[in-house]
Amino acid sequence: MLAALGMPFLNVNPMLTPGEVYFVNSVRGSNNNDGRDELRPRATWQSAYSRCRANRGDMVMLLPGHAETYTAAAAMSLNIAGVTTLAFGHGANRPTFTLSTAVGASIDVTAANNIVAGMGGPDSGIIISAVGVDAITAALNVQAASFAFVNNRLILADATNQAVLGILTTNAADRMRLYGNRIEGTVDAGCTTAVRIVGGDRIEIVGNYINGAFTTTIGCIENVTTDTTDILIDGNVLKNRTALSTKAFVLTATATAHFTRNRMSILSGTAPITAAAGTSGGDNSYSNAVGVGATQTAI
Numbered sequence: 001m002l003a004a005l006g007m008p009f010l011n012v013n014p015m016l017t018p019g020e021v022y023f024v025n026s027v028r029g030s031n032n033n034d035g036r037d038e039l040r041p042r043a044t045w046q047s048a049y050s051r052c053r054a055n056r057g058d059m060v061m062l063l064p065g066h067a068e069t070y071t072a073a074a075a076m077s078l079n080i081a082g083v084t085t086l087a088f089g090h091g092a093n094r095p096t097f098t099l100s101t102a103v104g105a106s107i108d109v110t111a112a113n114n115i116v117a118g119m120g121g122p123d124s125g126i127i128i129s130a131v132g133v134d135a136i137t138a139a140l141n142v143q144a145a146s147f148a149f150v151n152n153r154l155i156l157a158d159a160t161n162q163a164v165l166g167i168l169t170t171n172a173a174d175r176m177r178l179y180g181n182r183i184e185g186t187v188d189a190g191c192t193t194a195v196r197i198v199g200g201d202r203i204e205i206v207g208n209y210i211n212g213a214f215t216t217t218i219g220c221i222e223n224v225t226t227d228t229t230d231i232l233i234d235g236n237v238l239k240n241r242t243a244l245s246t247k248a249f250v251l252t253a254t255a256t257a258h259f260t261r262n263r264m265s266i267l268s269g270t271a272p273i274t275a276a277a278g279t280s281g282g283d284n285s286y287s288n289a290v291g292v293g294a295t296q297t298a299i
Contacts, residue, residue: 064089100132162190171199185212199226
């Protein structure tokens with residue numbers, strides 16, 4: 001209990017959690033602070049995150065205007081199970097993380113049940129910029145189960161630099177949730193795909209806007225090497241802007257999938273989806289030329 005002008009009041013955090021809450025802001029923060037008060041935040045995401053304990057409901061709050069640059073592989077490591085990171089801010093004031101200097105620079109998820117989400121709906125999560133150097137190998141590596149990435153922005157390309165991959169999973173990434181994100185590049189070639197899935201069970205990719213110049217025969221989402229099982233691809237806008245692109249997404253021949261309500265844009269051909277063992281819930285549509293209205297597809 002604190003006092004102001006002689007009147008007592010409780011300093012109650014509005015976020016209800018059974019665990020600890022740590023605040024982060026690079027503008028006024030210091031890693032000498034304990035981070036438990038928004039007026040005395042830590043300076044880096046990793047320093048606050050590392051104070052958390054597994055599976056007790058701990059949360060990290062990234063405050064408006066926060067910015068960091070990562071120059072090495074796993075420079076930010078989500079390696080504690082059950083931690084939620086929430087981002088505050090809107091538009092350009094959102095917490096921003098730039099991958100630079102080394103092509104291996106990345107954010108890695110190696111413990112289960114982590115969440116990275118925006119507070120306040122669309123345009124409110126973190127921004128990951130993978131254009132600080134050309135040919136970033138993979139901006140976000142998901143190597144553990146039940147990771148949720150919600151309402152964030154991932155920048156994959158500009159006229160100078162293009163990442164190879166945006167999000168890369170391993171077979172351990174069961175139940176990954178990609179909801180409401182904006183994953184985008186430019187018309188400049190260089191990105192292989194936005195989301196590469198290697199195995200994993202019950203992954204959900206729902207309500208995302210994915211736009212870029214991806215490999216013509218791969219598109220925005222790719223499953224390789226190990227079949228993904230029971231994946232849901234629903235309600236996304238998927239645009240492959242490479243000249244003569246033929247695919248919006250491609251899964252392995254025996255991957256089990258359900259896809260519905262996707263709006264797809266390619267620049268050539270009439271088969272934007274490769275998913276031989278998948279099933280469609282209907283209402284998928286695509287355009288195969290710039291400025292052409294949607295063509296219905298029963299795929």
